[in-house]
Amino acid sequence: MADHTPQWNKLDPSVYAELDALLGPVDADLLRTYPGPAQGRQPVHTVYLPADRMHPGVVSEWGSAALAVLAGFPPPPYATELHERVVGKLDREPIEDLRIDFEDGYGVPADGVEDAAARNAAKALRAAGPLPFSGLRIKSLEGPSRHRAVRTLDIFLEALDGPPPDGFVVTLPKVSAPAQVEAMVVLCERLEAAHGLPVRTLRFEVQVETPPAVLGSDGTATVARMIGAARGRCTALHYGTYDYSAALGVAAAQQSMAHPVADFAKAVMQVVAAGTGVRLSDGSTNVLPVGSEADVRAAWHLHAGLVRRSLEQGLYQGWDMHPAQLPTRFAATYAFFRDGRVAAQRRLRAYLERQASGVLDEPATARALAGFLLRGLDCGAYDPDEAGFDRAELAAL
Numbered sequence: 001m002a003d004h005t006p007q008w009n010k011l012d013p014s015v016y017a018e019l020d021a022l023l024g025p026v027d028a029d030l031l032r033t034y035p036g037p038a039q040g041r042q043p044v045h046t047v048y049l050p051a052d053r054m055h056p057g058v059v060s061e062w063g064s065a066a067l068a069v070l071a072g073f074p075p076p077p078y079a080t081e082l083h084e085r086v087v088g089k090l091d092r093e094p095i096e097d098l099r100i101d102f103e104d105g106y107g108v109p110a111d112g113v114e115d116a117a118a119r120n121a122a123k124a125l126r127a128a129g130p131l132p133f134s135g136l137r138i139k140s141l142e143g144p145s146r147h148r149a150v151r152t153l154d155i156f157l158e159a160l161d162g163p164p165p166d167g168f169v170v171t172l173p174k175v176s177a178p179a180q181v182e183a184m185v186v187l188c189e190r191l192e193a194a195h196g197l198p199v200r201t202l203r204f205e206v207q208v209e210t211p212p213a214v215l216g217s218d219g220t221a222t223v224a225r226m227i228g229a230a231r232g233r234c235t236a237l238h239y240g241t242y243d244y245s246a247a248l249g250v251a252a253a254q255q256s257m258a259h260p261v262a263d264f265a266k267a268v269m270q271v272v273a274a275g276t277g278v279r280l281s282d283g284s285t286n287v288l289p290v291g292s293e294a295d296v297r298a299a300w301h302l303h304a305g306l307v308r309r310s311l312e313q314g315l316y317q318g319w320d321m322h323p324a325q326l327p328t329r330f331a332a333t334y335a336f337f338r339d340g341r342v343a344a345q346r347r348l349r350a351y352l353e354r355q356a357s358g359v360l361d362e363p364a365t366a367r368a369l370a371g372f373l374l375r376g377l378d379c380g381a382y383d384p385d386e387a388g389f390d391r392a393e394l395a396a397l
Helices: 014-033 058-072 077-092 111-127 143-160 178-194 222-229 241-247 260-273 293-312 323-352 363-379 391-396
Strands: 045-050 097-101 133-137 168-172 204-208 234-239 279-281 318-320
Touching (some): 097 111, 111 143, 143 178, 168 178, 168 234, 178 204, 222 260, 234 260, 241 260, 293 318, 318 323, 363 391
Parallel strands (some): 204 234, 234 279
């Protein structure tokens, strides 16, 4: 009697091996190129400080200045619930990521002056005590400033008298071509050898502030090639608001983190950096909270709105240029994560327990919900007992 049992597997077993042979290299390339998001805490901001203003007490000085302006202009009622948390942050850790600036914020002094500033800045950083994140921005590797950039970094590392602190990075500005990133990798290798540093000690950020850095003349996304050219040493892409806007002919009054040209550049940066382990940072606003009460409050309103806008776009870091920007940086960041905390907890709990809810979440969304709660914990928006989940459980997701 004939066997009429359905045959569900009619393929020759060799097909499996054939597909593995075809796609194995693709699997390996994807894993190498897209290892996943960076692990650990990301700073909510980078404070840019001109190199000649660096001294051992600068962090507490910025905290005191921020607290003074906050006391002089108390927050409006809507921010009262955040006030104690922001005050505590300004007293405890007013700067998360300090970048000693030898580029636009510093200028082009005589060589002897910059040499001395590099030595003093390194010694001050060592004496300042532990910071979560720190580093320096050198001048560009473009022809006119290349030798000065290398010399400053060399002198700085020598004056550090030992390995850089944990979380240390070098910011490379005005990058326009992958070859400049490749050269930065070579420079890092040579400096590690010259200063007796362990291999891959030196890592760097790429500032995206020129049009060719976003799209090349051949129409390709140059910034994507830059990440590959960094050979694993690039930790972040930082958007440069004003250089980029000016290069595109945007009038000074309209240059902003919220301008359409800025949104386009940052969208390209997000796409190319996704899954690579390279983080993103928005830029800065040059409208500072100084002057009259009306001026301070107007600048605070602008800054808080821009910080919130960046967070809503998935950009969790930005630049701060003045101590009076710190209250709104932390208040806006804390408000964002506190506003979304309960909903994120509810959705994640429903997903994990397979509960019926009004939202059908995918595994990728569950990872995003866990990441949101982890970011809120890391930045201090809420305490561990408010997260709704154990930190290890969130990290596992």
